[in-house]
Structure formats: structure tokens, C-alpha cells
Amino acid sequence: MxxxxxTYKHFTSIFLLIFSLFIGLSSNLAASEPVEHAATxxxxxxxxxxxxxxxxxxxxxxxxxxxxxxxxxxxxxxGEGEGSVALPLPVILYSSTKGLQVFSSxxxxxxxxxxxxxxxxxxxIISEDAAESFYDISITKxxxxxxxxxxxxxxxxxxxxxxxxxxGVTSAPRGKQSFFEPLITFVRDDIAKGNIGHGSEKFVxxxxxxxxxxxxxxxxxxIPIGANLTGNIxxxxxxxxxxxxxxxxxGNKNYWSHIFLPHAPKAIWPILIPIExxxxxxxxxxxxxxxxxxxxxxxxxxxxxIGLIFVFKSIYIAPVSIAFALFxxxxxxxxxxxxxxxxxxxxxxxxxxxxxxxxxxxxxHEDDVAVKH
Amino acid sequence: MNLxxxxxxxxxxxxxxxxxxxxxxLLLVLLGKFAWKPILNAIKTREKGIEDALASAENALNDMxxxxxxxxxxxxxxxxxxxxxxxxxxxxKEVMIAExxxxxxxxxxxxxxxxxxxxxxxxxxxVAELKNQxxxxxxxxxxxxxxxxxxxDEKQKALVNNLMKDVNLN
Numbered sequence: 001m002x003x004x005x006x007t008y009k010h011f012t013s014i015f016l017l018i019f020s021l022f023i024g025l026s027s028n029l030a031a032s033e034p035v036e037h038a039a040t041x042x043x044x045x046x047x048x049x050x051x052x053x054x055x056x057x058x059x060x061x062x063x064x065x066x067x068x069x070x071x072x073x074x075x076x077x078x079g080e081g082e083g084s085v086a087l088p089l090p091v092i093l094y095s096s097t098k099g100l101q102v103f104s105s106x107x108x109x110x111x112x113x114x115x116x117x118x119x120x121x122x123x124x125i126i127s128e129d130a131a132e133s134f135y136d137i138s139i140t141k142x143x144x145x146x147x148x149x150x151x152x153x154x155x156x157x158x159x160x161x162x163x164x165x166x167x168g169v170t171s172a173p174r175g176k177q178s179f180f181e182p183l184i185t186f187v188r189d190d191i192a193k194g195n196i197g198h199g200s201e202k203f204v205x206x207x208x209x210x211x212x213x214x215x216x217x218x219x220x221x222x223i224p225i226g227a228n229l230t231g232n233i234x235x236x237x238x239x240x241x242x243x244x245x246x247x248x249x250x251g252n253k254n255y256w257s258h259i260f261l262p263h264a265p266k267a268i269w270p271i272l273i274p275i276e277x278x279x280x281x282x283x284x285x286x287x288x289x290x291x292x293x294x295x296x297x298x299x300x301x302x303x304x305x306i307g308l309i310f311v312f313k314s315i316y317i318a319p320v321s322i323a324f325a326l327f328x329x330x331x332x333x334x335x336x337x338x339x340x341x342x343x344x345x346x347x348x349x350x351x352x353x354x355x356x357x358x359x360x361x362x363x364x365h366e367d368d369v370a371v372k373h
Numbered sequence: 374m375n376l377x378x379x380x381x382x383x384x385x386x387x388x389x390x391x392x393x394x395x396x397x398x399l400l401l402v403l404l405g406k407f408a409w410k411p412i413l414n415a416i417k418t419r420e421k422g423i424e425d426a427l428a429s430a431e432n433a434l435n436d437m438x439x440x441x442x443x444x445x446x447x448x449x450x451x452x453x454x455x456x457x458x459x460x461x462x463x464x465x466k467e468v469m470i471a472e473x474x475x476x477x478x479x480x481x482x483x484x485x486x487x488x489x490x491x492x493x494x495x496x497x498x499x500v501a502e503l504k505n506q507x508x509x510x511x512x513x514x515x516x517x518x519x520x521x522x523x524x525x526d527e528k529q530k531a532l533v534n535n536l537m538k539d540v541n542l543n
Contacts, residue, residue, distance in 0.1 A: 066382065069382065070381060070382060071386060071389065092388075122381070124381065135387055135388070135391075136386070136387065136388045137387065137388040137391050137392065138388050139392070140386075140388060140389065142389055143388065143389060143392040143393075146392065146393060146396055147392070147396060150396045150399070150400045153400065153404065154400065154403055154404060154407075154408070157404060157407075157408035157409070157412065158407045158408050160408070160412060161407060161408045161411040161412050161415070164411060164412060164415035165411065165415075169415045169416075169418045169419040169422060170419070170422060181416065184412060184413070184416065185416060188413065188416075201413075204409065204413060205401070205404065205405040205409040205410070205413075206401065206405075208404070208409055209397075209400060209401045209404050209405070209409075213397065213400065232386075232389060233382070233383055233384070233385045234385035234386045234387075234389035234390045234393060235389060235393050237385050237390060238390055238393040238394050238397060239393075239397070242397060292383075296382065
């Protein structure tokens with residue numbers, strides 16, 4: 001069931017990505033005909049202004065869709081162009097020459113102004129001095145949401161922990177407890193115990209943390225002004241590296257002997273061992289891509305469907321767009337839970353293979369499962 | 374431009390990696406200490422409590438069932454004992470009545486036989502007395518008769534003659 005939905009999701013996401021690219025390209029072509037098109041990046045701004053004022057000008061849905069799922073240095077709330085309302089976020093830069101610099105992203109005036117030798121281009125900070133190398137560790141929209149969600153998760157679950165202390169364990173769970181307790185026991189029993197088996201208690205806190213971190217941010221991503229954190233590859237990269245580390249530092253003798261001393265004729269070891277070593281990396285890599293692609297795809301589908309109204313420039317397409325967008329939104333609600341579950345479940349599965357006591361040919365089977373999802 | 378943004382989509386940003394790592398590790402440690410540990414312990418305690426409660430309820434039910442069956446057994450025993458007692462009492466009553474009857478019979482028989490014996494004795498004594506008196510009376514009568522018969526000679530001769538007449542010398 002789960003794998004079917006995911007196959008479907010991958011299919012639709014690829015399809016829609018191609019679809020939206022196609023629409024974007026055609027609208028660009030349409031734009032280039034009547035308007036005297038300026039090739040340089042600097043003039044795109046002017047185009048954007050012209051478009052904002054001219055209601056008949058074609059809308060670049062691709063750019064909007066991709067901007068929508070990308071990270072930003074300010075938290076855009078509503079409005080377009082000059083009339084947009086956005087919260088400026090702190091910019092933190094570290095360069096070897098200038099040291100640590102902290103200032104508000106409002107200084108860039110939406111990319112119109114340079115500040116301190118830096119300017120904002122396509123939501124990316126670049127130095128005016130091409131030779132300067134620096135790290136951008138700004139509190140971007142995604143970082144801000146992550147910090148907020150982390151705080152929320154911490155406050156939420158410590159308050160739940162407190163209510164256990166307050167009301168004792170003999171009374172029935174109430175309020176937040178009654179909503180989250182089944183999820184916690186689900187992660188503990190079905191995900192952890194089901195996939196790791198004996199000794200799963202040790203990994204339950206880790207699994208719970210990733211489960212709720214992904215779930216809460218998936219849900220936040222669905223709120224219109226929310227950030228697409230779980231659809232950002234940097235975030236999924238860190239989580240999958242965490243899984244890679246947890247899996248491998250807990251790998252027992254069986255796990256490593258399965259990789260370096262496989263049950264196969266010695267003649268094919270030179271092929272098998274590199275495959276097994278690559279396999280260590282492909283598992284978390286698949287985790288990273290799966291979550292990123294699923295969440296990003298969902299967002300792009302919704303904005304593409306809404307974008308159809310502007311592509312066809314007809315109000316009559318709106319009911320269709322809204323109906324489909326609503327359907328995809330409801331599907332995304334399911335996917336928010338599903339992807340949190342899949343990520344956590346596969347993490348547990350990988351840990352399970354690493355700590356399995358008895359030797360079995362389970363590794364290949366689990367790879368298959370990972371591929372199917 | 375599109376491809377540029379597309380590339381930025383799959384290019385992990387250093388800043389986000391940095392903050393995610395810090396946040397995730399901190400969250401893992403803090404939640405592990407302040408949230409998951411107490412919550413999981415509490416849930417475990419509750420589950421154990423529920424399990425224990427269920428087990429004790431089962432035990433109580435078993436105990437009650439046992440108690441009930443015991444009660445029934447005791448009741449049945451009591452009933453049997455009562456029946457037994459009643460039966461014994463009835464038997465005893467019958468035995469007592471029979472004994473009393475036989476004893477009364479025996480007493481009556483004894484009294485009757487002694488009475489009969491006494492009556493017999495009395496009767497014999499009376500008969501003997503009567504015989505004695507009759508004998509005495511007879512002798513007195515005989516004497517008186519003899520005296521009157523033999524008071525003169527004539528009468529003595531007449532008697533001898535009369536007796537002689539009856540004697541037939543053959």
C-alpha cells in the first residue's frame with residue numbers, strides 16, 4: 001500500500017516537474033515575443049516590475065513555483081513585488097577577512113541594495129569581491145522555522161512529560177497526551193520494536209525525535225506561509241547522515257562481516273564488497289532524496305495547479321484548479337504523516353539490520369524495500 | 374534562470390546544514406533527557422500497571438470462582454449433613470419407639486404372667502381351703518349322722534340288717 005502511494009508520488013512529481021517546466025518555458029517564449037527581451041539578469045527585475053503592472057503580461061509559474069519551495073532570507077507573508085509584506089530575518093556571515101557579521105536582511109532592500117560589500121541575488125548572498133570566500137550561516141526562513149519547530153517540540157513534549165508527573169500514570173491520558181501518546185507508542189512498538197526487535201529501547205528516543213521533527217515540519221510546510229523545510233535537501237541530508245552514523249556505530253559483527261566477508265564465492269568478492277560498501281551510503285541517500293522529493297513535489301504540484309489559472313488567463317479554470325489543489329492538499333496531509341513514518345520506519349529498519357543478532361540474508365531484502373518506497 | 378533555481382534546489386546550503394546539525398543534536402539530547410525518558414517511563418509504568426491490574430482482576434475472578442465453588446461445596450455438604458441428621462433422627466426415633474414398644478410389651482407380658490400366676494396360686498389356695506373345710510364339714514356331718522343313727526339298738530339292728538341285705542354272699 002505504502003510503496004504504491006510512493007511510486008505514484010514519484011511518478012506524479014516527475015511528471016509535474018516536467019509539466020511545470022514546459023509551461024514555464026512556453027510562457028517565457030510568449031514573453032519574449034511582444035516585449036523587447038533583455039538577456040542580462042539585471043533586467044529581469046525590470047521585467048518583473050513591468051509584469052506586476054501589466055495584468056496581461058504572462059506569469060513565470062516555474063520561477064514562482066521554484067521560489068516557493070526554495071529557502072529565503074526573509075519570511076514572505078503576502079503581496080507581490082513592491083507591495084509584498086515580508087519579515088526580514090538576520091543575516092549571519094563568516095568570512096576569513098571580515099570575521100563574523102550579523103545584520104538584518106532588510107538592508108538588502110529585496111536585492112536592490114548592497115550592504116557591507118554583499119548583495120542578494122536570487123535569494124543568495126554573494127560578495128562584490130569575487131576573491132572573498134565566506135560562509136553564509138544566516139537564519140533563513142527554513143532555519144527560523146526549524147528553530148521554532150524545535151522549540152515547539154521541546155515545549156510540547158516536556159509539558160506532556162510534566163503532565164505524566166502531575167497526574168500520575170494511573171489516570172487516563174488527557175489533552176495533548178491523548179493525541180501524542182498513541183503516536184509515541186506507535187513509534188515505540190510498531191516502528192522500533194517491529195524493525196529492530198530485541199534492544200530497540202535504546203533507539204526509541206532517536207526515532208521519536210526524527211519522527212516528530214519531520215512530522216511537525218511537514219505539517220508546517222503545508223500551512224500557506226510556512227517554510228518548506230522538510231523539502232529542503234540540506235535538512236534531509238543532515239537527518240540521513242544522522243541515520244548513517246547511528247546505523248554504523250551500532251553495527252555489530254554480523255553487520256560488518258556481511259559487508260566485508262559476504263557469503264559468496266571468494267571470486268566475486270571484489271565485486272560484492274564495493275557494492276556492499278556503496279550500499280551503506282545508498283540507504284541514507286535514498287532517505288534523503290525520498291523525503292526531499294516527496295515534500296517538494298507536493299508543493300510544486302499545488303502551486304502548478306493554481307498557476308494554471310494564470311497560464312490560461314481564465315477565471316473559468318479556477319474551480320478545476322482549486323478542486324485539484326484541494327485534492328492534492330488532502331493527499332499532502334496524508335503524505336506529511338506517511339513520509340514521517342517512512343523515514344522513521346526505514347531508519348529503524350537500517351538500524352535493525354545493523355544490530356540483528358542472528359545472521360540472515362536480510363540485507364538485500366531491506367534494500368529492495370527501500371527501493372520500492 | 375530556471376535551471377539556476379532548480380540547481381539551487383538540490384544543492385544543500387551550508388547555513389541550513391550548520392543550523393540543522395546544531396538544532397537536531399541539541400533537540401535529540403534535550404528531548405532524550407527531559408521528554409522521552411519520563412514519557413516512555415510513564416507509559417511503561419502505566420502499561421505495567423494495566424497489565425498488573427488485569428492480572429489481579431483475573432486472579433480475583435478466579436478466586437471468586439473458587440470461592441463460589443467452595444461455597445457450593447460447603448452448601449452441598451451442609452445439605453447432605455442436614456439430610457443425614459434428619460435421617461439419623463428419624464431412625465433414632467423409630468428405634469426408640471420400637472424399643473419402648475417392645476419394652477412395654479415385655480412389661481405388660483411380665484405383669485400379666487405374674488398376675489396369672491398369683492391368681493392361680495390364690496385359686497389353688499382357695500381350692501385347698503375349700504377342700505379342707507368340706508372334709509371337716511363332711512366329718513362333722515358324718516359324726517352327727519352316725520351319732521343319730523346309732524343312738525338306740527333298734528336303729529343299730531336295722532342298719533345291720535340293711536347292710537346285710539346288700540351283702541350278697543355268693
